[in-house]
Amino acid sequence: MEKKGLFINDVSMRFDLPNGGFVQALQDVSLNILAGEIMTVLGPSGCGKTTFLNIIAGFMAPTGGEVVLNGNSVTGPSQERGMVFQQGALFEWMNVRKNVSFGPRMNNVPKAETEERVDHLLDIVGLSDFKDKAIYELSGGMQQRVALARCLANDPDVILMDEPLGALDALTREKMQGLVLKLWKDTGKTIILITHSVEEALLLGERLLVMAPRPGRIHKEYRLPFAEMGVGADLREVKKADGYADSREEILSMIWDMEEEIMGRTEEDA
Amino acid sequence: MTGLILLLIYVVIFALGFIVVKQVSKRLIKRVDYTALKTVTFGDESAVTADRSASVISIVTLFLLWGAFTGSILTPIHAPPPFIGDTTFEYTAENAEGSRDTATVLVRVFRVGEDVETPEIDPGDGWAKNDAIEIGAWRSKLIKTDGNDEFDKAAGARIVEVDGQPILPGGEVKAADGRVTMTPKGTLNFIPAKGLQMEPIWLPAPEAVWGRFIDIISDGYQNYGLLEHLGYSLFRVIAGFIFGALVGIPLGYAMGLSNWFRGWFDPIVEFMRPVPPLALIPLVIIWAGIGETGKIILLFLAALWIMTIAARAGVSGVQISKVHAAFSLGASPSQIMRHVIVPNSLPEIFTGARVAMGVCWGTVVAAELVAAEVGAGMMIMVASKFQLTDIVIMGIILIGVIGYGIDILMRMAEKRLVPWKGRG
Ligand SMILES: Nc1ncnc2c1ncn2[C@@H]1O[C@H](COP(=O)(O)OP(=O)(O)O)[C@@H](O)[C@H]1O
């Protein structure tokens, strides 16, 4: 167990429902993610993506299997696994600086070091001029940058993102995608990013995981060159690269089929 | 009667004010804000703002009507006042032999509280003698007309006409400045014309209330100064509220965080919540008497449940993703309590505090109405027993002003302390 990375071994999750039934949110999901890889996860809604991420984060224990990070079994949330939520989940009662310094402050990092880290991170995410602003004074895009900086301030090994850019407008989103790639390259973090946008999954995923529902499982995995190409480059240029359009079509129709199947099944159920 | 006229005038001023202000502002002021460009304003809540000129007219109207119907020196126009001064009417009596004689009654109507002398009159000739009497405005009085006559009721004399119009027992005749009625036993009763103004005992003029306010500020009332009365009420509210918050907030947190606490206290809180604090007054008086302890216990109970529920809602309202984020950032449960759950619950707690202060203020006044030695409610209760309506009204206005002041202070504190409220 000397290998650095995140090992997901036969993870299953079953929710028992009050009416006696159950939902098999995940079934025997196995996956190895090496340190420094960036992986995107796609799939129709309800296929267990959030559950998958929550188990890795340690917010819930799987009903089967285990998650191992750098040789240690995951038993609860920890600062080695940072999380970025769709709506930021920022603390409105703190200003930008306090939000970003939250992790170091909770872990008794010396003040001067914390300051330095916060200044550096805010500089990277381009919010140096907003240090003392209140959260509710920031736009949605800025709030997500604060969330990213807050997560990085603790220097986690793995960053988990659940549709972090889903609530942003197209232009802001594109800028943020660039930022995610830049952070990935600069910091060398392992990143798992859930998205419902096929384009985003293609652009940001060095590895792209397509999940299927009922039970939630891995449907197919791709290795893609676009994330590497996109670092520091114009993402719109990347979309014109060889193979991009083909991959997009393939994944789109795969998801389309799955959605069709779900619809059909629901109609049968009804 | 007066009430209907008042209502009618009020509605007319409301409508007229609207039309006039609309016309004037249409000519004089061009609105330049964004709302002016909206074509759909009906049903658009954001397009409705309080028209400040309406507010001003509304307040002025209230005082004008108040003044006009109480004969205030502050208002130029007045409703018809009650008759004040000397008036006369004649009565014709018939004795047992059938001989009739007429005499005059001089009535002097005066304002109650002012000095009055019974007018001197000449008894006149004939066997029925002239009478004189003084009556307070808005009052009426039985007149013993036969007291000085040569034939009285016992001798078989009875009154048959007033001002030349026949009258029977139980009947009524209109005189120059009032009405004359006859009791079933045949005695005359004079009711001076009341006009449309209110009797001070019902509604004193604004300046009378103000004058009383000035008096009580310097002299106090019922052994306590005005500030003492108000201060005691305020002190009880603040003490009760602070105790209620000190117990209620931790209790609410515990209920929001622990199954056992929630299970234990849920039935109690849910049962006590719908019990109006006013209903507890009798029990608290039995247990703790009418002194400060009883009052503070009552207000403590009034504030307790509100603060408990507010704190519980504040804790339950925390977004799970915020707690998750804090755990992922390495915070311990006690750090999450301090840095996430408590601040996250502050907006709810402030809302609860505002409600609790309002309820406590209302409850303290009610409790003082029931029993107290000092306090704003006690002041108006005692005053009402002596029919000192000016003190009652002054008290009500002060209670309203203080209640409003408390709410404004709470809102200012809220703005300063939880600026993120409603913007998360
Ligand atoms: N706490 C829970 N209790 C019961 N069912 C749940 C719970 N959380 C998720 N599920 C079910 O598990 C399945 C996967 O959910 P989720 O992981 O949120 O999917 P996704 O994020 O891909 O949309 C869904 O069918 C959902 O209804």
Ligand SMILES: [Mg+2]
């Ligand atoms: Mg999800």
